[in-house]
Amino acid sequence: MRTFLLRRLLYGIAAILGGTLIVFGLSRMSSVDPRYLYFSESGYGLSTEQWERLGRELNLDKPLPVQYALWLGGVLRGDLGKSLTSQRPVSTMLRERFPNTLRLAALAWLFGTSVGVPLGVVAAVQRGTMWDYLGRGFALLGQTLPTFWVGIMAILLFSVRLGWLPVGTTGSGFAWKNYILPAIVLGWLPAAGYMRLTRTSMLEVLDSEYVKLARAKGVSGWKVIWKHAFRNSLLAPLTFSALLFVGFITGTVVTETIFSWPGVGRLAAEAVFGNDFPVLAGSMLVFVVVYVTVTLLLDLVYAYVDPRIRHA
Numbered sequence: 001m002r003t004f005l006l007r008r009l010l011y012g013i014a015a016i017l018g019g020t021l022i023v024f025g026l027s028r029m030s031s032v033d034p035r036y037l038y039f040s041e042s043g044y045g046l047s048t049e050q051w052e053r054l055g056r057e058l059n060l061d062k063p064l065p066v067q068y069a070l071w072l073g074g075v076l077r078g079d080l081g082k083s084l085t086s087q088r089p090v091s092t093m094l095r096e097r098f099p100n101t102l103r104l105a106a107l108a109w110l111f112g113t114s115v116g117v118p119l120g121v122v123a124a125v126q127r128g129t130m131w132d133y134l135g136r137g138f139a140l141l142g143q144t145l146p147t148f149w150v151g152i153m154a155i156l157l158f159s160v161r162l163g164w165l166p167v168g169t170t171g172s173g174f175a176w177k178n179y180i181l182p183a184i185v186l187g188w189l190p191a192a193g194y195m196r197l198t199r200t201s202m203l204e205v206l207d208s209e210y211v212k213l214a215r216a217k218g219v220s221g222w223k224v225i226w227k228h229a230f231r232n233s234l235l236a237p238l239t240f241s242a243l244l245f246v247g248f249i250t251g252t253v254v255t256e257t258i259f260s261w262p263g264v265g266r267l268a269a270e271a272v273f274g275n276d277f278p279v280l281a282g283s284m285l286v287f288v289v290v291y292v293t294v295t296l297l298l299d300l301v302y303a304y305v306d307p308r309i310r311h312a
Contacts, residue, residue, distance in 0.1 A: 005300070012296045019288030020075065023281045024068050075285065081278035090282040094264060098286065100170055101256070101263035104186065105248035107179050111187035112244065116194025117237060123195065124202030135195055142192025151185045151258040168259035186255045190244045198237050245294065 059067045074080075080090035123135035158181060159167045171178040252265035260266070264283055271279035 008296055008299045012292045015292045016289060019285065019292075020072055021068070023284050023288075024071055026281075080282040080285070083279050084276045085274050090278050093267065093279065094282055094286055097262055097264045097267050100261060101252055101265060104179065104182055104252060104256075104261060104263060105245060107183035108186035108190070108248050109241075109245045111183050112190035112194055113241065115187070116191035117198050119191075119195040120198025120237075121202055123199045124206060127203065135199065139192040139195045142188050142195075145188075147185060147189060147254050148258060150188055151181075151255060154181050154185055155258070168261065170262060182255055182259045182261055185258070186248060186252060190248075193240065193244070194237065197240055201234075201237065 055061055059070050062070070078091050080094070082089055083093060086093075119135045119138060123132045126132050155167055158165045165181050166175070166178050168182075169178060252261070252263055253269050254265075255261065256263045256266035257269050264286060268280060268283040270276070271283065
């Protein structure tokens with residue numbers, strides 16, 4: 001077990017370092033001088049002294065490996081540079097935005113899980129019935145309708161026409177009404193994926209010999225479904241659940257943009273349109289660290305659930 005944990009930890013560290021190499025390399029691979037990224041007019045109006053001083057600040061007068069080492073040292077200290085548009089520290093901007101993304105992701109994950117998993121169980125148990133077709137229809141719509149279209153239609157119907165819910169933003173404090181539409185729109189596609197994955201896993205387990213034996217011994221139907229079948233079909237949904245939560249955090253760009261949600265996803269989108277490379281690089285690093293961390297925790301859960309994995 002200790003060897004397994006150490007190996008996974010080393011893999012995680014290597015993945016994070018790989019992410020930092022990619023982010024740093026993107027600013028150095030271009031044929032254009034990196035200093036041009038820091039000025040909207042491509043450096044027009046800068047004196048020679050200012051140009052050279054900026055090169056020293058960015059360590060461009062040093063070899064590339066030394067530049068990466070110095071940049072990585074600043075990242076480890078929490079120094080991600082300053083935004084080109086607001087001149088604020090990038091780390092401060094990320095700390096302000098990340099809780100909003102985390103709350104939205106948690107609610108969307110809760111919606112996707114609480115809707116998709118029960119629908120998958122019902123569709124598997126009622127295979128071939130109306131409930132099965134309704135669940136599969138829900139999954140089909142959830143996986144084919146684009147997120148941006150669902151978001152726009154939800155705003156048009158529930159905010160503009162009916163006036164039941166706010167159009168967007170987080171509101172003051174924890175305004176729960178502001179979270180309903182973004183959470184449902186963000187969780188719509190994952191709920192459909194949950195439904196299909198749970199249904200498939202349940203069908204495989206329900207056709208197994210030990211479930212047939214439990215039914216032959218007279219075990220009640222709900223006990224067979226929830227104690228024997230559902231518990232043994234959790235491995236695939238468990239994988240999807242952890243990766244889904246990471247996907248919520250790293251993939252909220254469209255939803256946050258539609259609902260004007262002040263999160264990391266919208267911050268990254270604004271950085272792309274504003275050519276704000278320090279903010280974009282900081283956002284990507286946050287996404288990489290979150291993804292690797294949750295994947296590492298998922299490996300540990302696997303090792304706890306299935307002893308065969310930690311001895312592999």
